[in-house]
Amino acid sequence: EKSKAKEYKNVTKDVDPMENWVKVSELGDGAFGKVYKTEHRETGQLAALKTVPVADETEMEDFMVEIDILSECKHDNIVGLHQAFFYDNQLWIFIEFCPGGAIDDIILELEKGLTEVQIQCITKQLFEGLVFLHDQRIIHRDLKAGNILLCPDGSIRLGDFGVSAILKQREKRYTFIGTPYWMAPEVVACEAIKEEPYGVKADVWSAGITLIEMADMFPPYHETNPMRVLIRITRSEPPILAVPSHWSKDFNDFLSKCLVKAPSQRSSSRDLLSHSFISSVNDYLPLRLLYCEVRAPVEEV
Numbered sequence: 001e002k003s004k005a006k007e008y009k010n011v012t013k014d015v016d017p018m019e020n021w022v023k024v025s026e027l028g029d030g031a032f033g034k035v036y037k038t039e040h041r042e043t044g045q046l047a048a049l050k051t052v053p054v055a056d057e058t059e060m061e062d063f064m065v066e067i068d069i070l071s072e073c074k075h076d077n078i079v080g081l082h083q084a085f086f087y088d089n090q091l092w093i094f095i096e097f098c099p100g101g102a103i104d105d106i107i108l109e110l111e112k113g114l115t116e117v118q119i120q121c122i123t124k125q126l127f128e129g130l131v132f133l134h135d136q137r138i139i140h141r142d143l144k145a146g147n148i149l150l151c152p153d154g155s156i157r158l159g160d161f162g163v164s165a166i167l168k169q170r171e172k173r174y175t176f177i178g179t180p181y182w183m184a185p186e187v188v189a190c191e192a193i194k195e196e197p198y199g200v201k202a203d204v205w206s207a208g209i210t211l212i213e214m215a216d217m218f219p220p221y222h223e224t225n226p227m228r229v230l231i232r233i234t235r236s237e238p239p240i241l242a243v244p245s246h247w248s249k250d251f252n253d254f255l256s257k258c259l260v261k262a263p264s265q266r267s268s269s270r271d272l273l274s275h276s277f278i279s280s281v282n283d284y285l286p287l288r289l290l291y292c293e294v295r296a297p298v299e300e301v
């Protein structure tokens with residue numbers, strides 16, 4: 001007979017997670033639940049904690065996808081899963097804490113875009129992480145500066161902090177694809193080529209948009225309402241930097257290879273790893289300085 005309690009290999013069951021952890025502060029609040037900064041009672045280790053109410057087995061299956069991805073993706077540039085618990089009908093996910101916070105918050109706090117060397121250092125690590133995910137046929141699907149965290153040593157971690165799940169739900173509504181009968185040919189085309197790993201290439205486009213976001217503070221069409229953005233993305237020529245002449249030929253060239261509308265013509269994440277814009281990066285000092293710049297105000301007492 002069907003085994004009642006399915007065994008989830010990466011999840012600890014029936015142990016109170018807060019036995020060994022104490023909540024320090026709140027990091028975010030989304031529809032799925034809150035995210036806390038927590039500290040381990042003995043080791044002092046810091047972790048970000050997300051608790052997700054799980055109604056039933058099917059929901060558990062959905063959330064297990066995230067746990068399985070995080071358990072399999074041990075990489076310097078992907079957020080590290082510390083531990084996952086199932087307790088009191090909730091999933092508790094502890095992620096290694098990155099003190100620098102997200103790149104979009106850093107840009108807002110500094111009230112300026114990043115410099116080209118800072119963007120080069122982030123892009124190199126972002127594409128290292130992407131190649132790792134893509135080699136495992138994992139598509140991120142929500143690449144943006146808000147999903148990249150900065151660490152004190154100048155390293156970055158790619159994550160999916162869908163904390164603003166409310167926003168995600170709203171975005172989902174705007175991006176809701178109509179019923180098939182009324183679908184436009186190109187949308188059907190997108191839906192049709194399921195077998196070709198086209199999804200993987202979608203991350204390369206989003207990465208290009210993320211580079212523009214880091215340089216110009218906002219993605220292209222940011223002043224347009226979400227409904228109309230979909231039409232503009234499909235109808236317009238690939239976007240470019242607000243002032244291309246402010247940036248190197250290499251940066252503009254790298255972007256032109258990410259922002260190709262036809263997925264089949266677009267470079268893969270692995271191709272772009274050897275592009276001169278990032279192959280010349282060999283240390284993350286510019287990002288260690290960025291970390292100090294953004295954390296300095298707090299230290300100044």
Ligand SMILES: COc1ccc(Nc2ncnc(-c3cccnc3Nc3cc(NC(=O)c4cccc(C(F)(F)F)c4)ccc3C)n2)cc1
Binds near residue numbers: 028049050095097101
């Ligand atoms: C506001 O200031 C700060 C300061 C520091 C931090 N640092 C930090 N460090 C680590 N995680 C977080 C975090 C913030 C908000 C929401 N979730 C966070 N981490 C987290 C991520 C996940 N999942 C993923 O990142 C994830 C899910 C699916 C796929 C993937 C990927 F494809 F990238 F591997 C990644 C699950 C649970 C948690 C607690 N935040 C954040 C904000």
